[in-house]
């Protein structure tokens with residue numbers, strides 16, 4: 001079954017969504033079957049792939065390269081509502097060969113309220129919903145919102161590991177402690193959840209960034225830090241603006257090179273051939 | 274009394290906290306009395322000014338330039354708890370002459386739960402708490418978290434106006450619609466709340482950024498867009514790393530020039546002499 005990885009960090013704007021888009025695509029280009037889950041009510045991951053809300057109802061639609069429009073009647077919010085039993089597959093749109101997404105919009109806040117209504121069940125809800133579809137994929141990546149509330153908690157509890165995306169700057173580094181504490185608490189519901197490691201993003205060769213990456217590499221011995229740092233690269237937001245992943249937009253860009261290297265590091269560590 | 278301004282945006286990492294720090298300081302350097310409220314459980318604004326939690330209890334302490342340590346026994350979370358009646362002044366630490374902060378840490382999440390417990394009261398709570406102290410200040414700036422939940426709602430309802438901090442990139446621009454909708458809903462409790470305007474941050478002279486700033490200037494006729502854009506400037510995170518505002522860290526930097534210009538634009542619009 002799939003490896004499930006939550007992409008998380010309490011600090012906003014560090015590059016969680018950009019990582020879900022491009023690490024997801026890089027793994028897919030290596031031949032893995034990848035599912036992306038948009039667990040952020042902002043719905044940025046959904047927007048980036050050109051998934052649009054249907055005029056009526058709660059589903060989404062997306063035009064493929066071939067001009068054909070794929071459509072769902074439900075979204076991720078529906079699947080995680082406590083009383084919904086039709087499963088996750090109803091919410092999934094194709095992004096390419098072996099590459100899918102379960103899209104979201106701000107109606108996810110409704111599911112948040114009902115999960116918070118019964119926290120014991122809420123914490124385990126996403127794990128329960130993901131279980132039946134794990135066999136169809138190699139990787140399931142979960143894009144988390146910039147909070148440590150129920151949406152991130154239920155995502156971490158559903159995961160095999162948590163990827164810390166981090167800008168090498170004071171506010172983002174300070175956020176790490178809160179996330180580690182939250183993962184510790186999540187172990188009550190998912191004792192096996194691991195920290196995948198720290199991925200530095202929006203990296204620039206300044207004394208500040210070199211200072212933080214250096215000191216973190218020395219101080220968190222027990223946590224893996226990816227060798228690859230994602231450099232600041234304007235091709236990345238430009239790709240989003242063009243409704244493309246970085247490999248479609250500019251395969252020779254620093255962003256494409258960096259995300260491909262991260263995917264290779266990840267796959268090697270997972271010992272997938 | 275004071276003009277109260279919420280610094281808000283659902284999108285994470287756009288520069289809300291950086292704006293609270295440096296716009297606050299710039300206004301203070303112009304001679305205005307400024308109070309900063311940290312309404313984000315991450316507590317980045319509190320960290321940036323070197324305010325530390327007391328070993329015991331819920332207050333904070335901070336060492337001034339003169340080496341003297343100022344101390345409080347309560348924090349903002351206490352003041353906004355529904356049953357607390359001692360007021361905001363107990364939570365306030367001095368940052369300089371006519372410059373103060375009400376600090377926060379992740380215990381603010383406790384207040385969030387109790388405000389959500391009774392939303393009708395919760396929405397009006399911060400407005401009620403701020404009212405008695407408005408007479409001591411010219412500006413009260415509220416740093417909001419990257420969500421549109423109760424903490425941002427109660428802040429907007431307590432405010433004279435809302436400053437939209439925005440990175441000229443797809444995800445941030447998309448967040449504007451949600452914020453406008455939330456402000457519309459907040460008018461049920463505060464009919465006079467205005468949109469102060471849009472402040473572009475982390476601006477770089479790329480075709481993407483020029484495209485977004487240009488198209489926004491043309492499309493949102495009814496909303497003011499500040500003439501000044503805050504340019505991407507590594508002095509800003511470096512100042513945070515040195516526990517300084519940008520004027521202390523490097524008064525000749527682009528960050529200092531830009532934030533000073535925004536303060537002037539704001540004060541002129543407010544017709545304060």
Ligand SMILES: Nc1ncnc2c1ncn2[C@@H]1O[C@H](COP(=O)(O)OP(=O)(O)OP(=O)(O)O)[C@@H](O)[C@H]1O
Pocket residue numbers: 011012013014015016017018019040044144145146201202203230231232233234236237240283284285286419440442443444445
């Ligand atoms: N390596 C990079 N180089 C340049 N720009 C980047 C990079 N990574 C992300 N960005 C841009 O920075 C902004 C923040 O990134 P992103 O939205 O992916 O972060 P996030 O952590 O998902 O934010 P949120 O906390 O709001 O969910 C976006 O506009 C994105 O396009």
Ligand SMILES: Nc1ncnc2c1ncn2[C@@H]1O[C@H](COP(=O)(O)OP(=O)(O)OP(=O)(O)O)[C@@H](O)[C@H]1O
Pocket residue numbers: 010011012013146167169170171172284285286287288289290291292313317417418419474475476503504505506507509510513
């Ligand atoms: N103009 C700028 N130039 C360079 N770096 C900046 C600029 N503005 C902010 N930053 C840096 O970008 C990061 C995000 O800024 P900041 O934390 O102020 O945003 P925020 O909107 O408050 O984030 P959150 O949504 O997490 O509250 C920080 O590391 C900050 O130091």
Ligand SMILES: [Mg+2]
Pocket residue numbers: 016017018040044143144145
């Ligand atoms: Mg995101």
Ligand SMILES: [Mg+2]
Pocket residue numbers: 289290291313317416417418
């Ligand atoms: Mg902030």
